[in-house]
Amino acid sequence: MSASGPAGRSGESGVGADSAPPPQTDGWAELQAQLHEWRQSISRLIPPWGPRFLAYALLVVGIVLPFFFASDSGFMNATIIALAFAVMSLGLNVVVGFAGLLDLGYVAFYAIGAYSLGWFGSDFFFKAHVHVLVHGVAATEIGIHLNFILILIAAALICAVAGIIIGLPTLRLRGDYIAIVTLAFGEIIATVAVNGQSIHFGGGMTLTAGNLGISAVDSPYFPGIGQFTLLNLRPWYWLIFAILLIVLGVNLRLRDSRLGRAWVALREDEVAAVSMGIPSVRTKLSAYAMGAAFGGMSGAFLGTYYTAINAGQFQFGFSIFVLAMVIIGGLGSIWGALLGGLLLGYINNWLIPDVLNDLPSKFGLSFSMTQIEYGIFGFLLVLVMLVRPQGLIPERRRKLEMTAKIAAEDAQLVESTAP
Amino acid sequence: MPFRRPLSLFFPHHGGQRLVEASSLTPTLPAPAARPLAAVRRASGRWGLIAALLALPVYYGLRDLIHGYPAGVVAGHVVIHHDLTRLGFNFSQGISNGAIWALIAIGYTLVYGIIELINFAHGDVFMIGSMTAVGFWATIGLGLTTGPGGLVLGLVVTLIVSMIVCGTLNVLIERVAYRPLRGAPKLAPLITAVGFSFILQNVGLLWNGGSPVGVNDLIHQGQTVFRISGVPIVRGYLLALAVMIPLVIALGWFISNTRAGRAMRATAQDPEAARLMGINVNQTISLTFLLGGMLAGAAGLVYALYETNIWYFQGFKAGLIAFTAAVMGGIGNVRGAVLGGLIIGVIQALSDARLGPQWTEAVVFGYLILIMILRPRGLLGEETREAG
Numbered sequence: 001m002s003a004s005g006p007a008g009r010s011g012e013s014g015v016g017a018d019s020a021p022p023p024q025t026d027g028w029a030e031l032q033a034q035l036h037e038w039r040q041s042i043s044r045l046i047p048p049w050g051p052r053f054l055a056y057a058l059l060v061v062g063i064v065l066p067f068f069f070a071s072d073s074g075f076m077n078a079t080i081i082a083l084a085f086a087v088m089s090l091g092l093n094v095v096v097g098f099a100g101l102l103d104l105g106y107v108a109f110y111a112i113g114a115y116s117l118g119w120f121g122s123d124f125f126f127k128a129h130v131h132v133l134v135h136g137v138a139a140t141e142i143g144i145h146l147n148f149i150l151i152l153i154a155a156a157l158i159c160a161v162a163g164i165i166i167g168l169p170t171l172r173l174r175g176d177y178i179a180i181v182t183l184a185f186g187e188i189i190a191t192v193a194v195n196g197q198s199i200h201f202g203g204g205m206t207l208t209a210g211n212l213g214i215s216a217v218d219s220p221y222f223p224g225i226g227q228f229t230l231l232n233l234r235p236w237y238w239l240i241f242a243i244l245l246i247v248l249g250v251n252l253r254l255r256d257s258r259l260g261r262a263w264v265a266l267r268e269d270e271v272a273a274v275s276m277g278i279p280s281v282r283t284k285l286s287a288y289a290m291g292a293a294f295g296g297m298s299g300a301f302l303g304t305y306y307t308a309i310n311a312g313q314f315q316f317g318f319s320i321f322v323l324a325m326v327i328i329g330g331l332g333s334i335w336g337a338l339l340g341g342l343l344l345g346y347i348n349n350w351l352i353p354d355v356l357n358d359l360p361s362k363f364g365l366s367f368s369m370t371q372i373e374y375g376i377f378g379f380l381l382v383l384v385m386l387v388r389p390q391g392l393i394p395e396r397r398r399k400l401e402m403t404a405k406i407a408a409e410d411a412q413l414v415e416s417t418a419p
Numbered sequence: 420m421p422f423r424r425p426l427s428l429f430f431p432h433h434g435g436q437r438l439v440e441a442s443s444l445t446p447t448l449p450a451p452a453a454r455p456l457a458a459v460r461r462a463s464g465r466w467g468l469i470a471a472l473l474a475l476p477v478y479y480g481l482r483d484l485i486h487g488y489p490a491g492v493v494a495g496h497v498v499i500h501h502d503l504t505r506l507g508f509n510f511s512q513g514i515s516n517g518a519i520w521a522l523i524a525i526g527y528t529l530v531y532g533i534i535e536l537i538n539f540a541h542g543d544v545f546m547i548g549s550m551t552a553v554g555f556w557a558t559i560g561l562g563l564t565t566g567p568g569g570l571v572l573g574l575v576v577t578l579i580v581s582m583i584v585c586g587t588l589n590v591l592i593e594r595v596a597y598r599p600l601r602g603a604p605k606l607a608p609l610i611t612a613v614g615f616s617f618i619l620q621n622v623g624l625l626w627n628g629g630s631p632v633g634v635n636d637l638i639h640q641g642q643t644v645f646r647i648s649g650v651p652i653v654r655g656y657l658l659a660l661a662v663m664i665p666l667v668i669a670l671g672w673f674i675s676n677t678r679a680g681r682a683m684r685a686t687a688q689d690p691e692a693a694r695l696m697g698i699n700v701n702q703t704i705s706l707t708f709l710l711g712g713m714l715a716g717a718a719g720l721v722y723a724l725y726e727t728n729i730w731y732f733q734g735f736k737a738g739l740i741a742f743t744a745a746v747m748g749g750i751g752n753v754r755g756a757v758l759g760g761l762i763i764g765v766i767q768a769l770s771d772a773r774l775g776p777q778w779t780e781a782v783v784f785g786y787l788i789l790i791m792i793l794r795p796r797g798l799l800g801e802e803t804r805e806a807g
Contacts, residue, residue, distance in 0.1 A: 102606060169792045175605060176537050180746065181791045184784035187739070191781040316735070320613050327610055367625055375624075378617025382596055385611045389603055 062241055066234040074354055076233040080305060082345025083240040084298045087247050089325035089341030090334065091294025094251065096323065097332035097395070098260060099287035100267030102179040105166065105186025106322050109159045109292040111193050111314040113299020116155035118214035118309040120146045127203045135221045148220035148304065152243075155300035156293035163292025167285045174270070186319055193311040213310035220304060230307070240301055247294050251334050254290070263287055264332075295322075317374050321348070324377050328384050330391025339392055348373060464794040471789050472762060475769050480506045507650040509768045515656035517764020518663035519725065522718035523741035524748070524756035525670065526589075526711030532687045532751035533707045535605065539612040540592055542738015543619035544585050544712055548719020549729045550626055552581040553634050563635055570637060574720070578662070582716040589712025590705050598701065616735070623731030631730040634723050655725040662721050666714060667757055673710070674753065683707055687751070736780070740767065743787045749800020758798060 095103045123143035133147035166185045170178045196208025219228040262283045265273035329340025487499040530538045561573040596611040640655030674680035682703045685693040744763040748755025770782040
C-alpha cells in the first residue's frame with residue numbers, strides 16, 4: 001500500500017484549488033484542540049495497568065457471558081457468529097493491516113475452511129471409512145470423520161497452502177493489482193464451489209455438493225462436555241471463544257515479533273525493507289499463509305455451526321464484509337479488528353435481522369432491512385472512510401498516515417516511544 | 420520516488436502528439452544486470468499472453484475440424500460438420516458481447532489512467548444505466564408494437580438520457596466519495612468505491628427486485644440480418660457494434676483533438692505539472708468520470724436490448740469482466756480497453772458455448788490471473804510502477 005501514488009502526490013501539493021481541504025476556521029481548530037486536550041487528560045487518568053486490567057476484565061466477562069442469556073437465544077447465536085467473524089477479521093488484518101497486501105478474495109479461505117470440515121467431518125466421501133478420535137454416531141458412519149480439533153488444524157494447514165498459492169502470483173505486484181488477483185482467486189474458488197458437483201473423483205464422489213450443500217456434518221465432541229447440539233449454544237460459544245483467544249494471542253505475539261515488524265516494514269516501504277535484508281518473498285507469503293489459516297479455522301467452525309456447507313454462502317460480498325470489519329475497526333490494529341468483527345457480526349446477525357428488520361415497513365416501505373444489508377455495509381464503509389478513515393481503534397502509525405499530519409506529529413511519535 | 424509514472428496513458432501513439440517526450444524527463448535507466456529468470460520472464464511476457472489467448476480458439480477450432488461437431492439432425496441422422504462455422508458463430512457472438520464490455524472497460528481505464536483508482540462502482544453505474552434505459556423507454560411508451568421510425572427515434576432519446584444519467588451519477592460519486600480522499604492513501608478511495616458499488620446494487624435491488632426481469636425484445640435482437648459464410652449475424656450484434664464503434668471514435672477524437680481532452684492527457688501524465696500549467700485538475704477528473712459514466716450508460720442500454728433481461732447483479736459481473744478486459748488491454752489505455760473487451764467477449768462466448776456458462780467466470784478470472792503472472796501491464800500497456 002504505497003501512499004505515494006500520483007493521488008498521494010497530488011494531495012500533498014494540494015492539486016486543485018477549488019477542493020482544498022474544508023476551510024478550517026479558528027473556531028473549528030479551537031474545538032479540535034479542546035477535544036485533544038480532554039482526551040489527553042482522560043488518558044492521563046488511566047493508570048498504567050489500565051489496559052491490561054481491562055483485557056482481563058473482558059476475558060472474565062467473555063467467559064461468564066453465556067450464563068446471562070438463554071442457552072438457545074437469538075442473541076447467543078449472534079454472539080457465536082460474531083466471534084467467528086472476529087476470528088476472520090483478525091486473520092484478514094494480518095494480510096491487509098500488518099502486511100499491507102489488499103486481499104479482496106478472503107471468502108476463498110472461508111470456503112476452503114468450511115469445505116475442509118465438510119470433507120473430513122461428514123459422510124460426504126461415502127466410499128471412505130476413516131475414523132480418527134471421534135465419538136458417537138460419527139464413529140460408525142461411512143465417510144471420513146476426524147476429531148474436530150484435527151479438522152481445525154487440517155483446515156488451517158490447507159488454507160495456509162492455498163494462501164501461499166494465491167500469494168505467489170502477487171509477489172511481483174503492488175497495491176491495486178494484488179487486490180485484483182486475490183479477487184479473481186476468490187471468485188474462482190466460489191465458482192468451483194458452486195460447480196463442484198461436476199468435478200468427479202470416481203465412485204460417484206464429487207468435490208463439493210454445490211448449492212445442495214454438504215449437510216449432516218459432525219458436530220464437535222469434547223470429553224466432559226459431550227456432543228454439541230444446537231439446543232444448547234453455550235459449548236459452541238466457549239469453543240469459538242477459545243479459538244478467538246488463541247488467534248488473538250497469536251496475533252499479539254506476531255505483531256511484536258521479528259516477522260510482524262518485517263510485515264510493517266514491507267508495508268511502509270518495500271524497497272527500503274528489502275535493502276535492509278528483509279526477505280520479501282518469505283515475509284509476504286507468511287502473511288498470506290497466516291491470514292488464510294485463521295480464516296480457515298473460522299470457516300471450519302462456521303461450517304459445523306451452520307450444520308451445512310452450502311456453496312451459495314461464499315460470495316464476493318463476504319470478502320468485502322470481512323474487509324469492512326478490519327477497516328471500520330482500524331487497519332493494522334488488533335483490537336480494532338476484534339471490535340470491527342464483533343460490531344459487524346452483531347449488526348449483521350442481530351441488529352438488522354432481529355431488531356431493525358421491520359423498520360422500513362413501519363414507514364410504509366415494502367422491503368426489509370435484511371434485503372439491503374450490503375447497502376448498509378457499503379454506506380458504513382463510505383462513511384467511515386470519509387469521517388474517520390483511521391477506524392475506531394486506530395493503530396498509531398496508520399492514524400498518522402490517514403490524518404495526514406505526519407510531519408506535525410512525528411515529534412510526538414518519537415516522544416511517546418522513547419522511554 | 421525512484422520511478423515516475425509512465426507517460427501518455429491515453430492513446431499513446433495517437434497522432435504522434437505526445438505532450439512531452441518520455442526520454443526528455445526521465446533519464447534512461449541502465450539495463451538491469453542479466454538475470455536468466457528475468458530474461459525468460461520478459462520474453463514470455465507478451466508472447467506468452469498472446470499464446471494463452473490463442474489457446475482456446477485454436478484448440479476448439481482444431482477440435483471442430485478434426486472431430487467435427489453435431490450441426491443438427493436431418494432425417495433422423497445427426498449431421499456432423501467439419502468446418503469452422505461454429506467457431507465463427509462463437510466469434511461473432513463474442514465480439515458483439517465484447518463491444519459491450521469494451522464500452523464499460525473504457526470507463527475503468529479512463530479513471531485508472533487519471534487517478535489510479537479501480538472504480539469498483541463503475542459496473543453498478545452500468546447496471547443503473549440499464550434500469551434507467553428500460554424505465555425510460557417504458558415511460559415514453561416504446562413497446563413491441565412501435566413502428567421502426569418511432570423505435571429508432573425513441574431509442575436514440577433513451578440512449579442520450581441513460582448516458583446523461585450515468586455520466587451525472589458517476590460525477591456525483593466522484594464528488595462525494597473520491598474527491599475528499601484525494602490526499603489519503605490509495606486504499607481509502609478503493610474502499611469507498613466498493614462501498615458505493617454495494618449501495619448502487621441495493622438501489623437496483625429495490626428498484627427492480629432481486630431476480631432478473633425480462634425486458635421487451637424491442638429490436639427483435641435474435642433476427643438474422645445476413646450471413647457471412649454460414650455464420651448468422653443477428654440484429655443484436657449489429658446494434659452492439661453500431662453503438663460501440665461511433666462512441667469509441669468520438670471519444671478518441673475528443674481525447675486527442677480538443678482542449679479538454681488534452682487536459683485529460685496532461686492530468687493523467689502528471690497532475691502536479693498539469694495544475695502548474697493552469698489546468699483545472701478537479702474539473703478534468705470530473706470530466707473523465709462523466710465520459711466513463713456516459714459510455715457505461717450507453718452500454719447499459721445496449722445490454723438491455725441485447726440480453727433482454729436486467730437485474731441488480733448484472734453490474735457486478737459485467738464490471739469484473741470489463742475490468743479484466745481493461746487490465747488485459749493495458750490499464751490506462753483506451754485502445755487497449757477496446758481490444759481487451761473484444762478478446763474477453765470472445766473468450767466468454769467460447770467458454771459459454773463449449774464449457775458451459777457456469778464455468779465462464781472461472782475461465783475469465785483464470786485469464787486475469789494469467790495476465791497478472793505473464794504481463795501485468797497488459798497487451799498494449801506501458802510499464803507502470805505497480806505492475807512492473
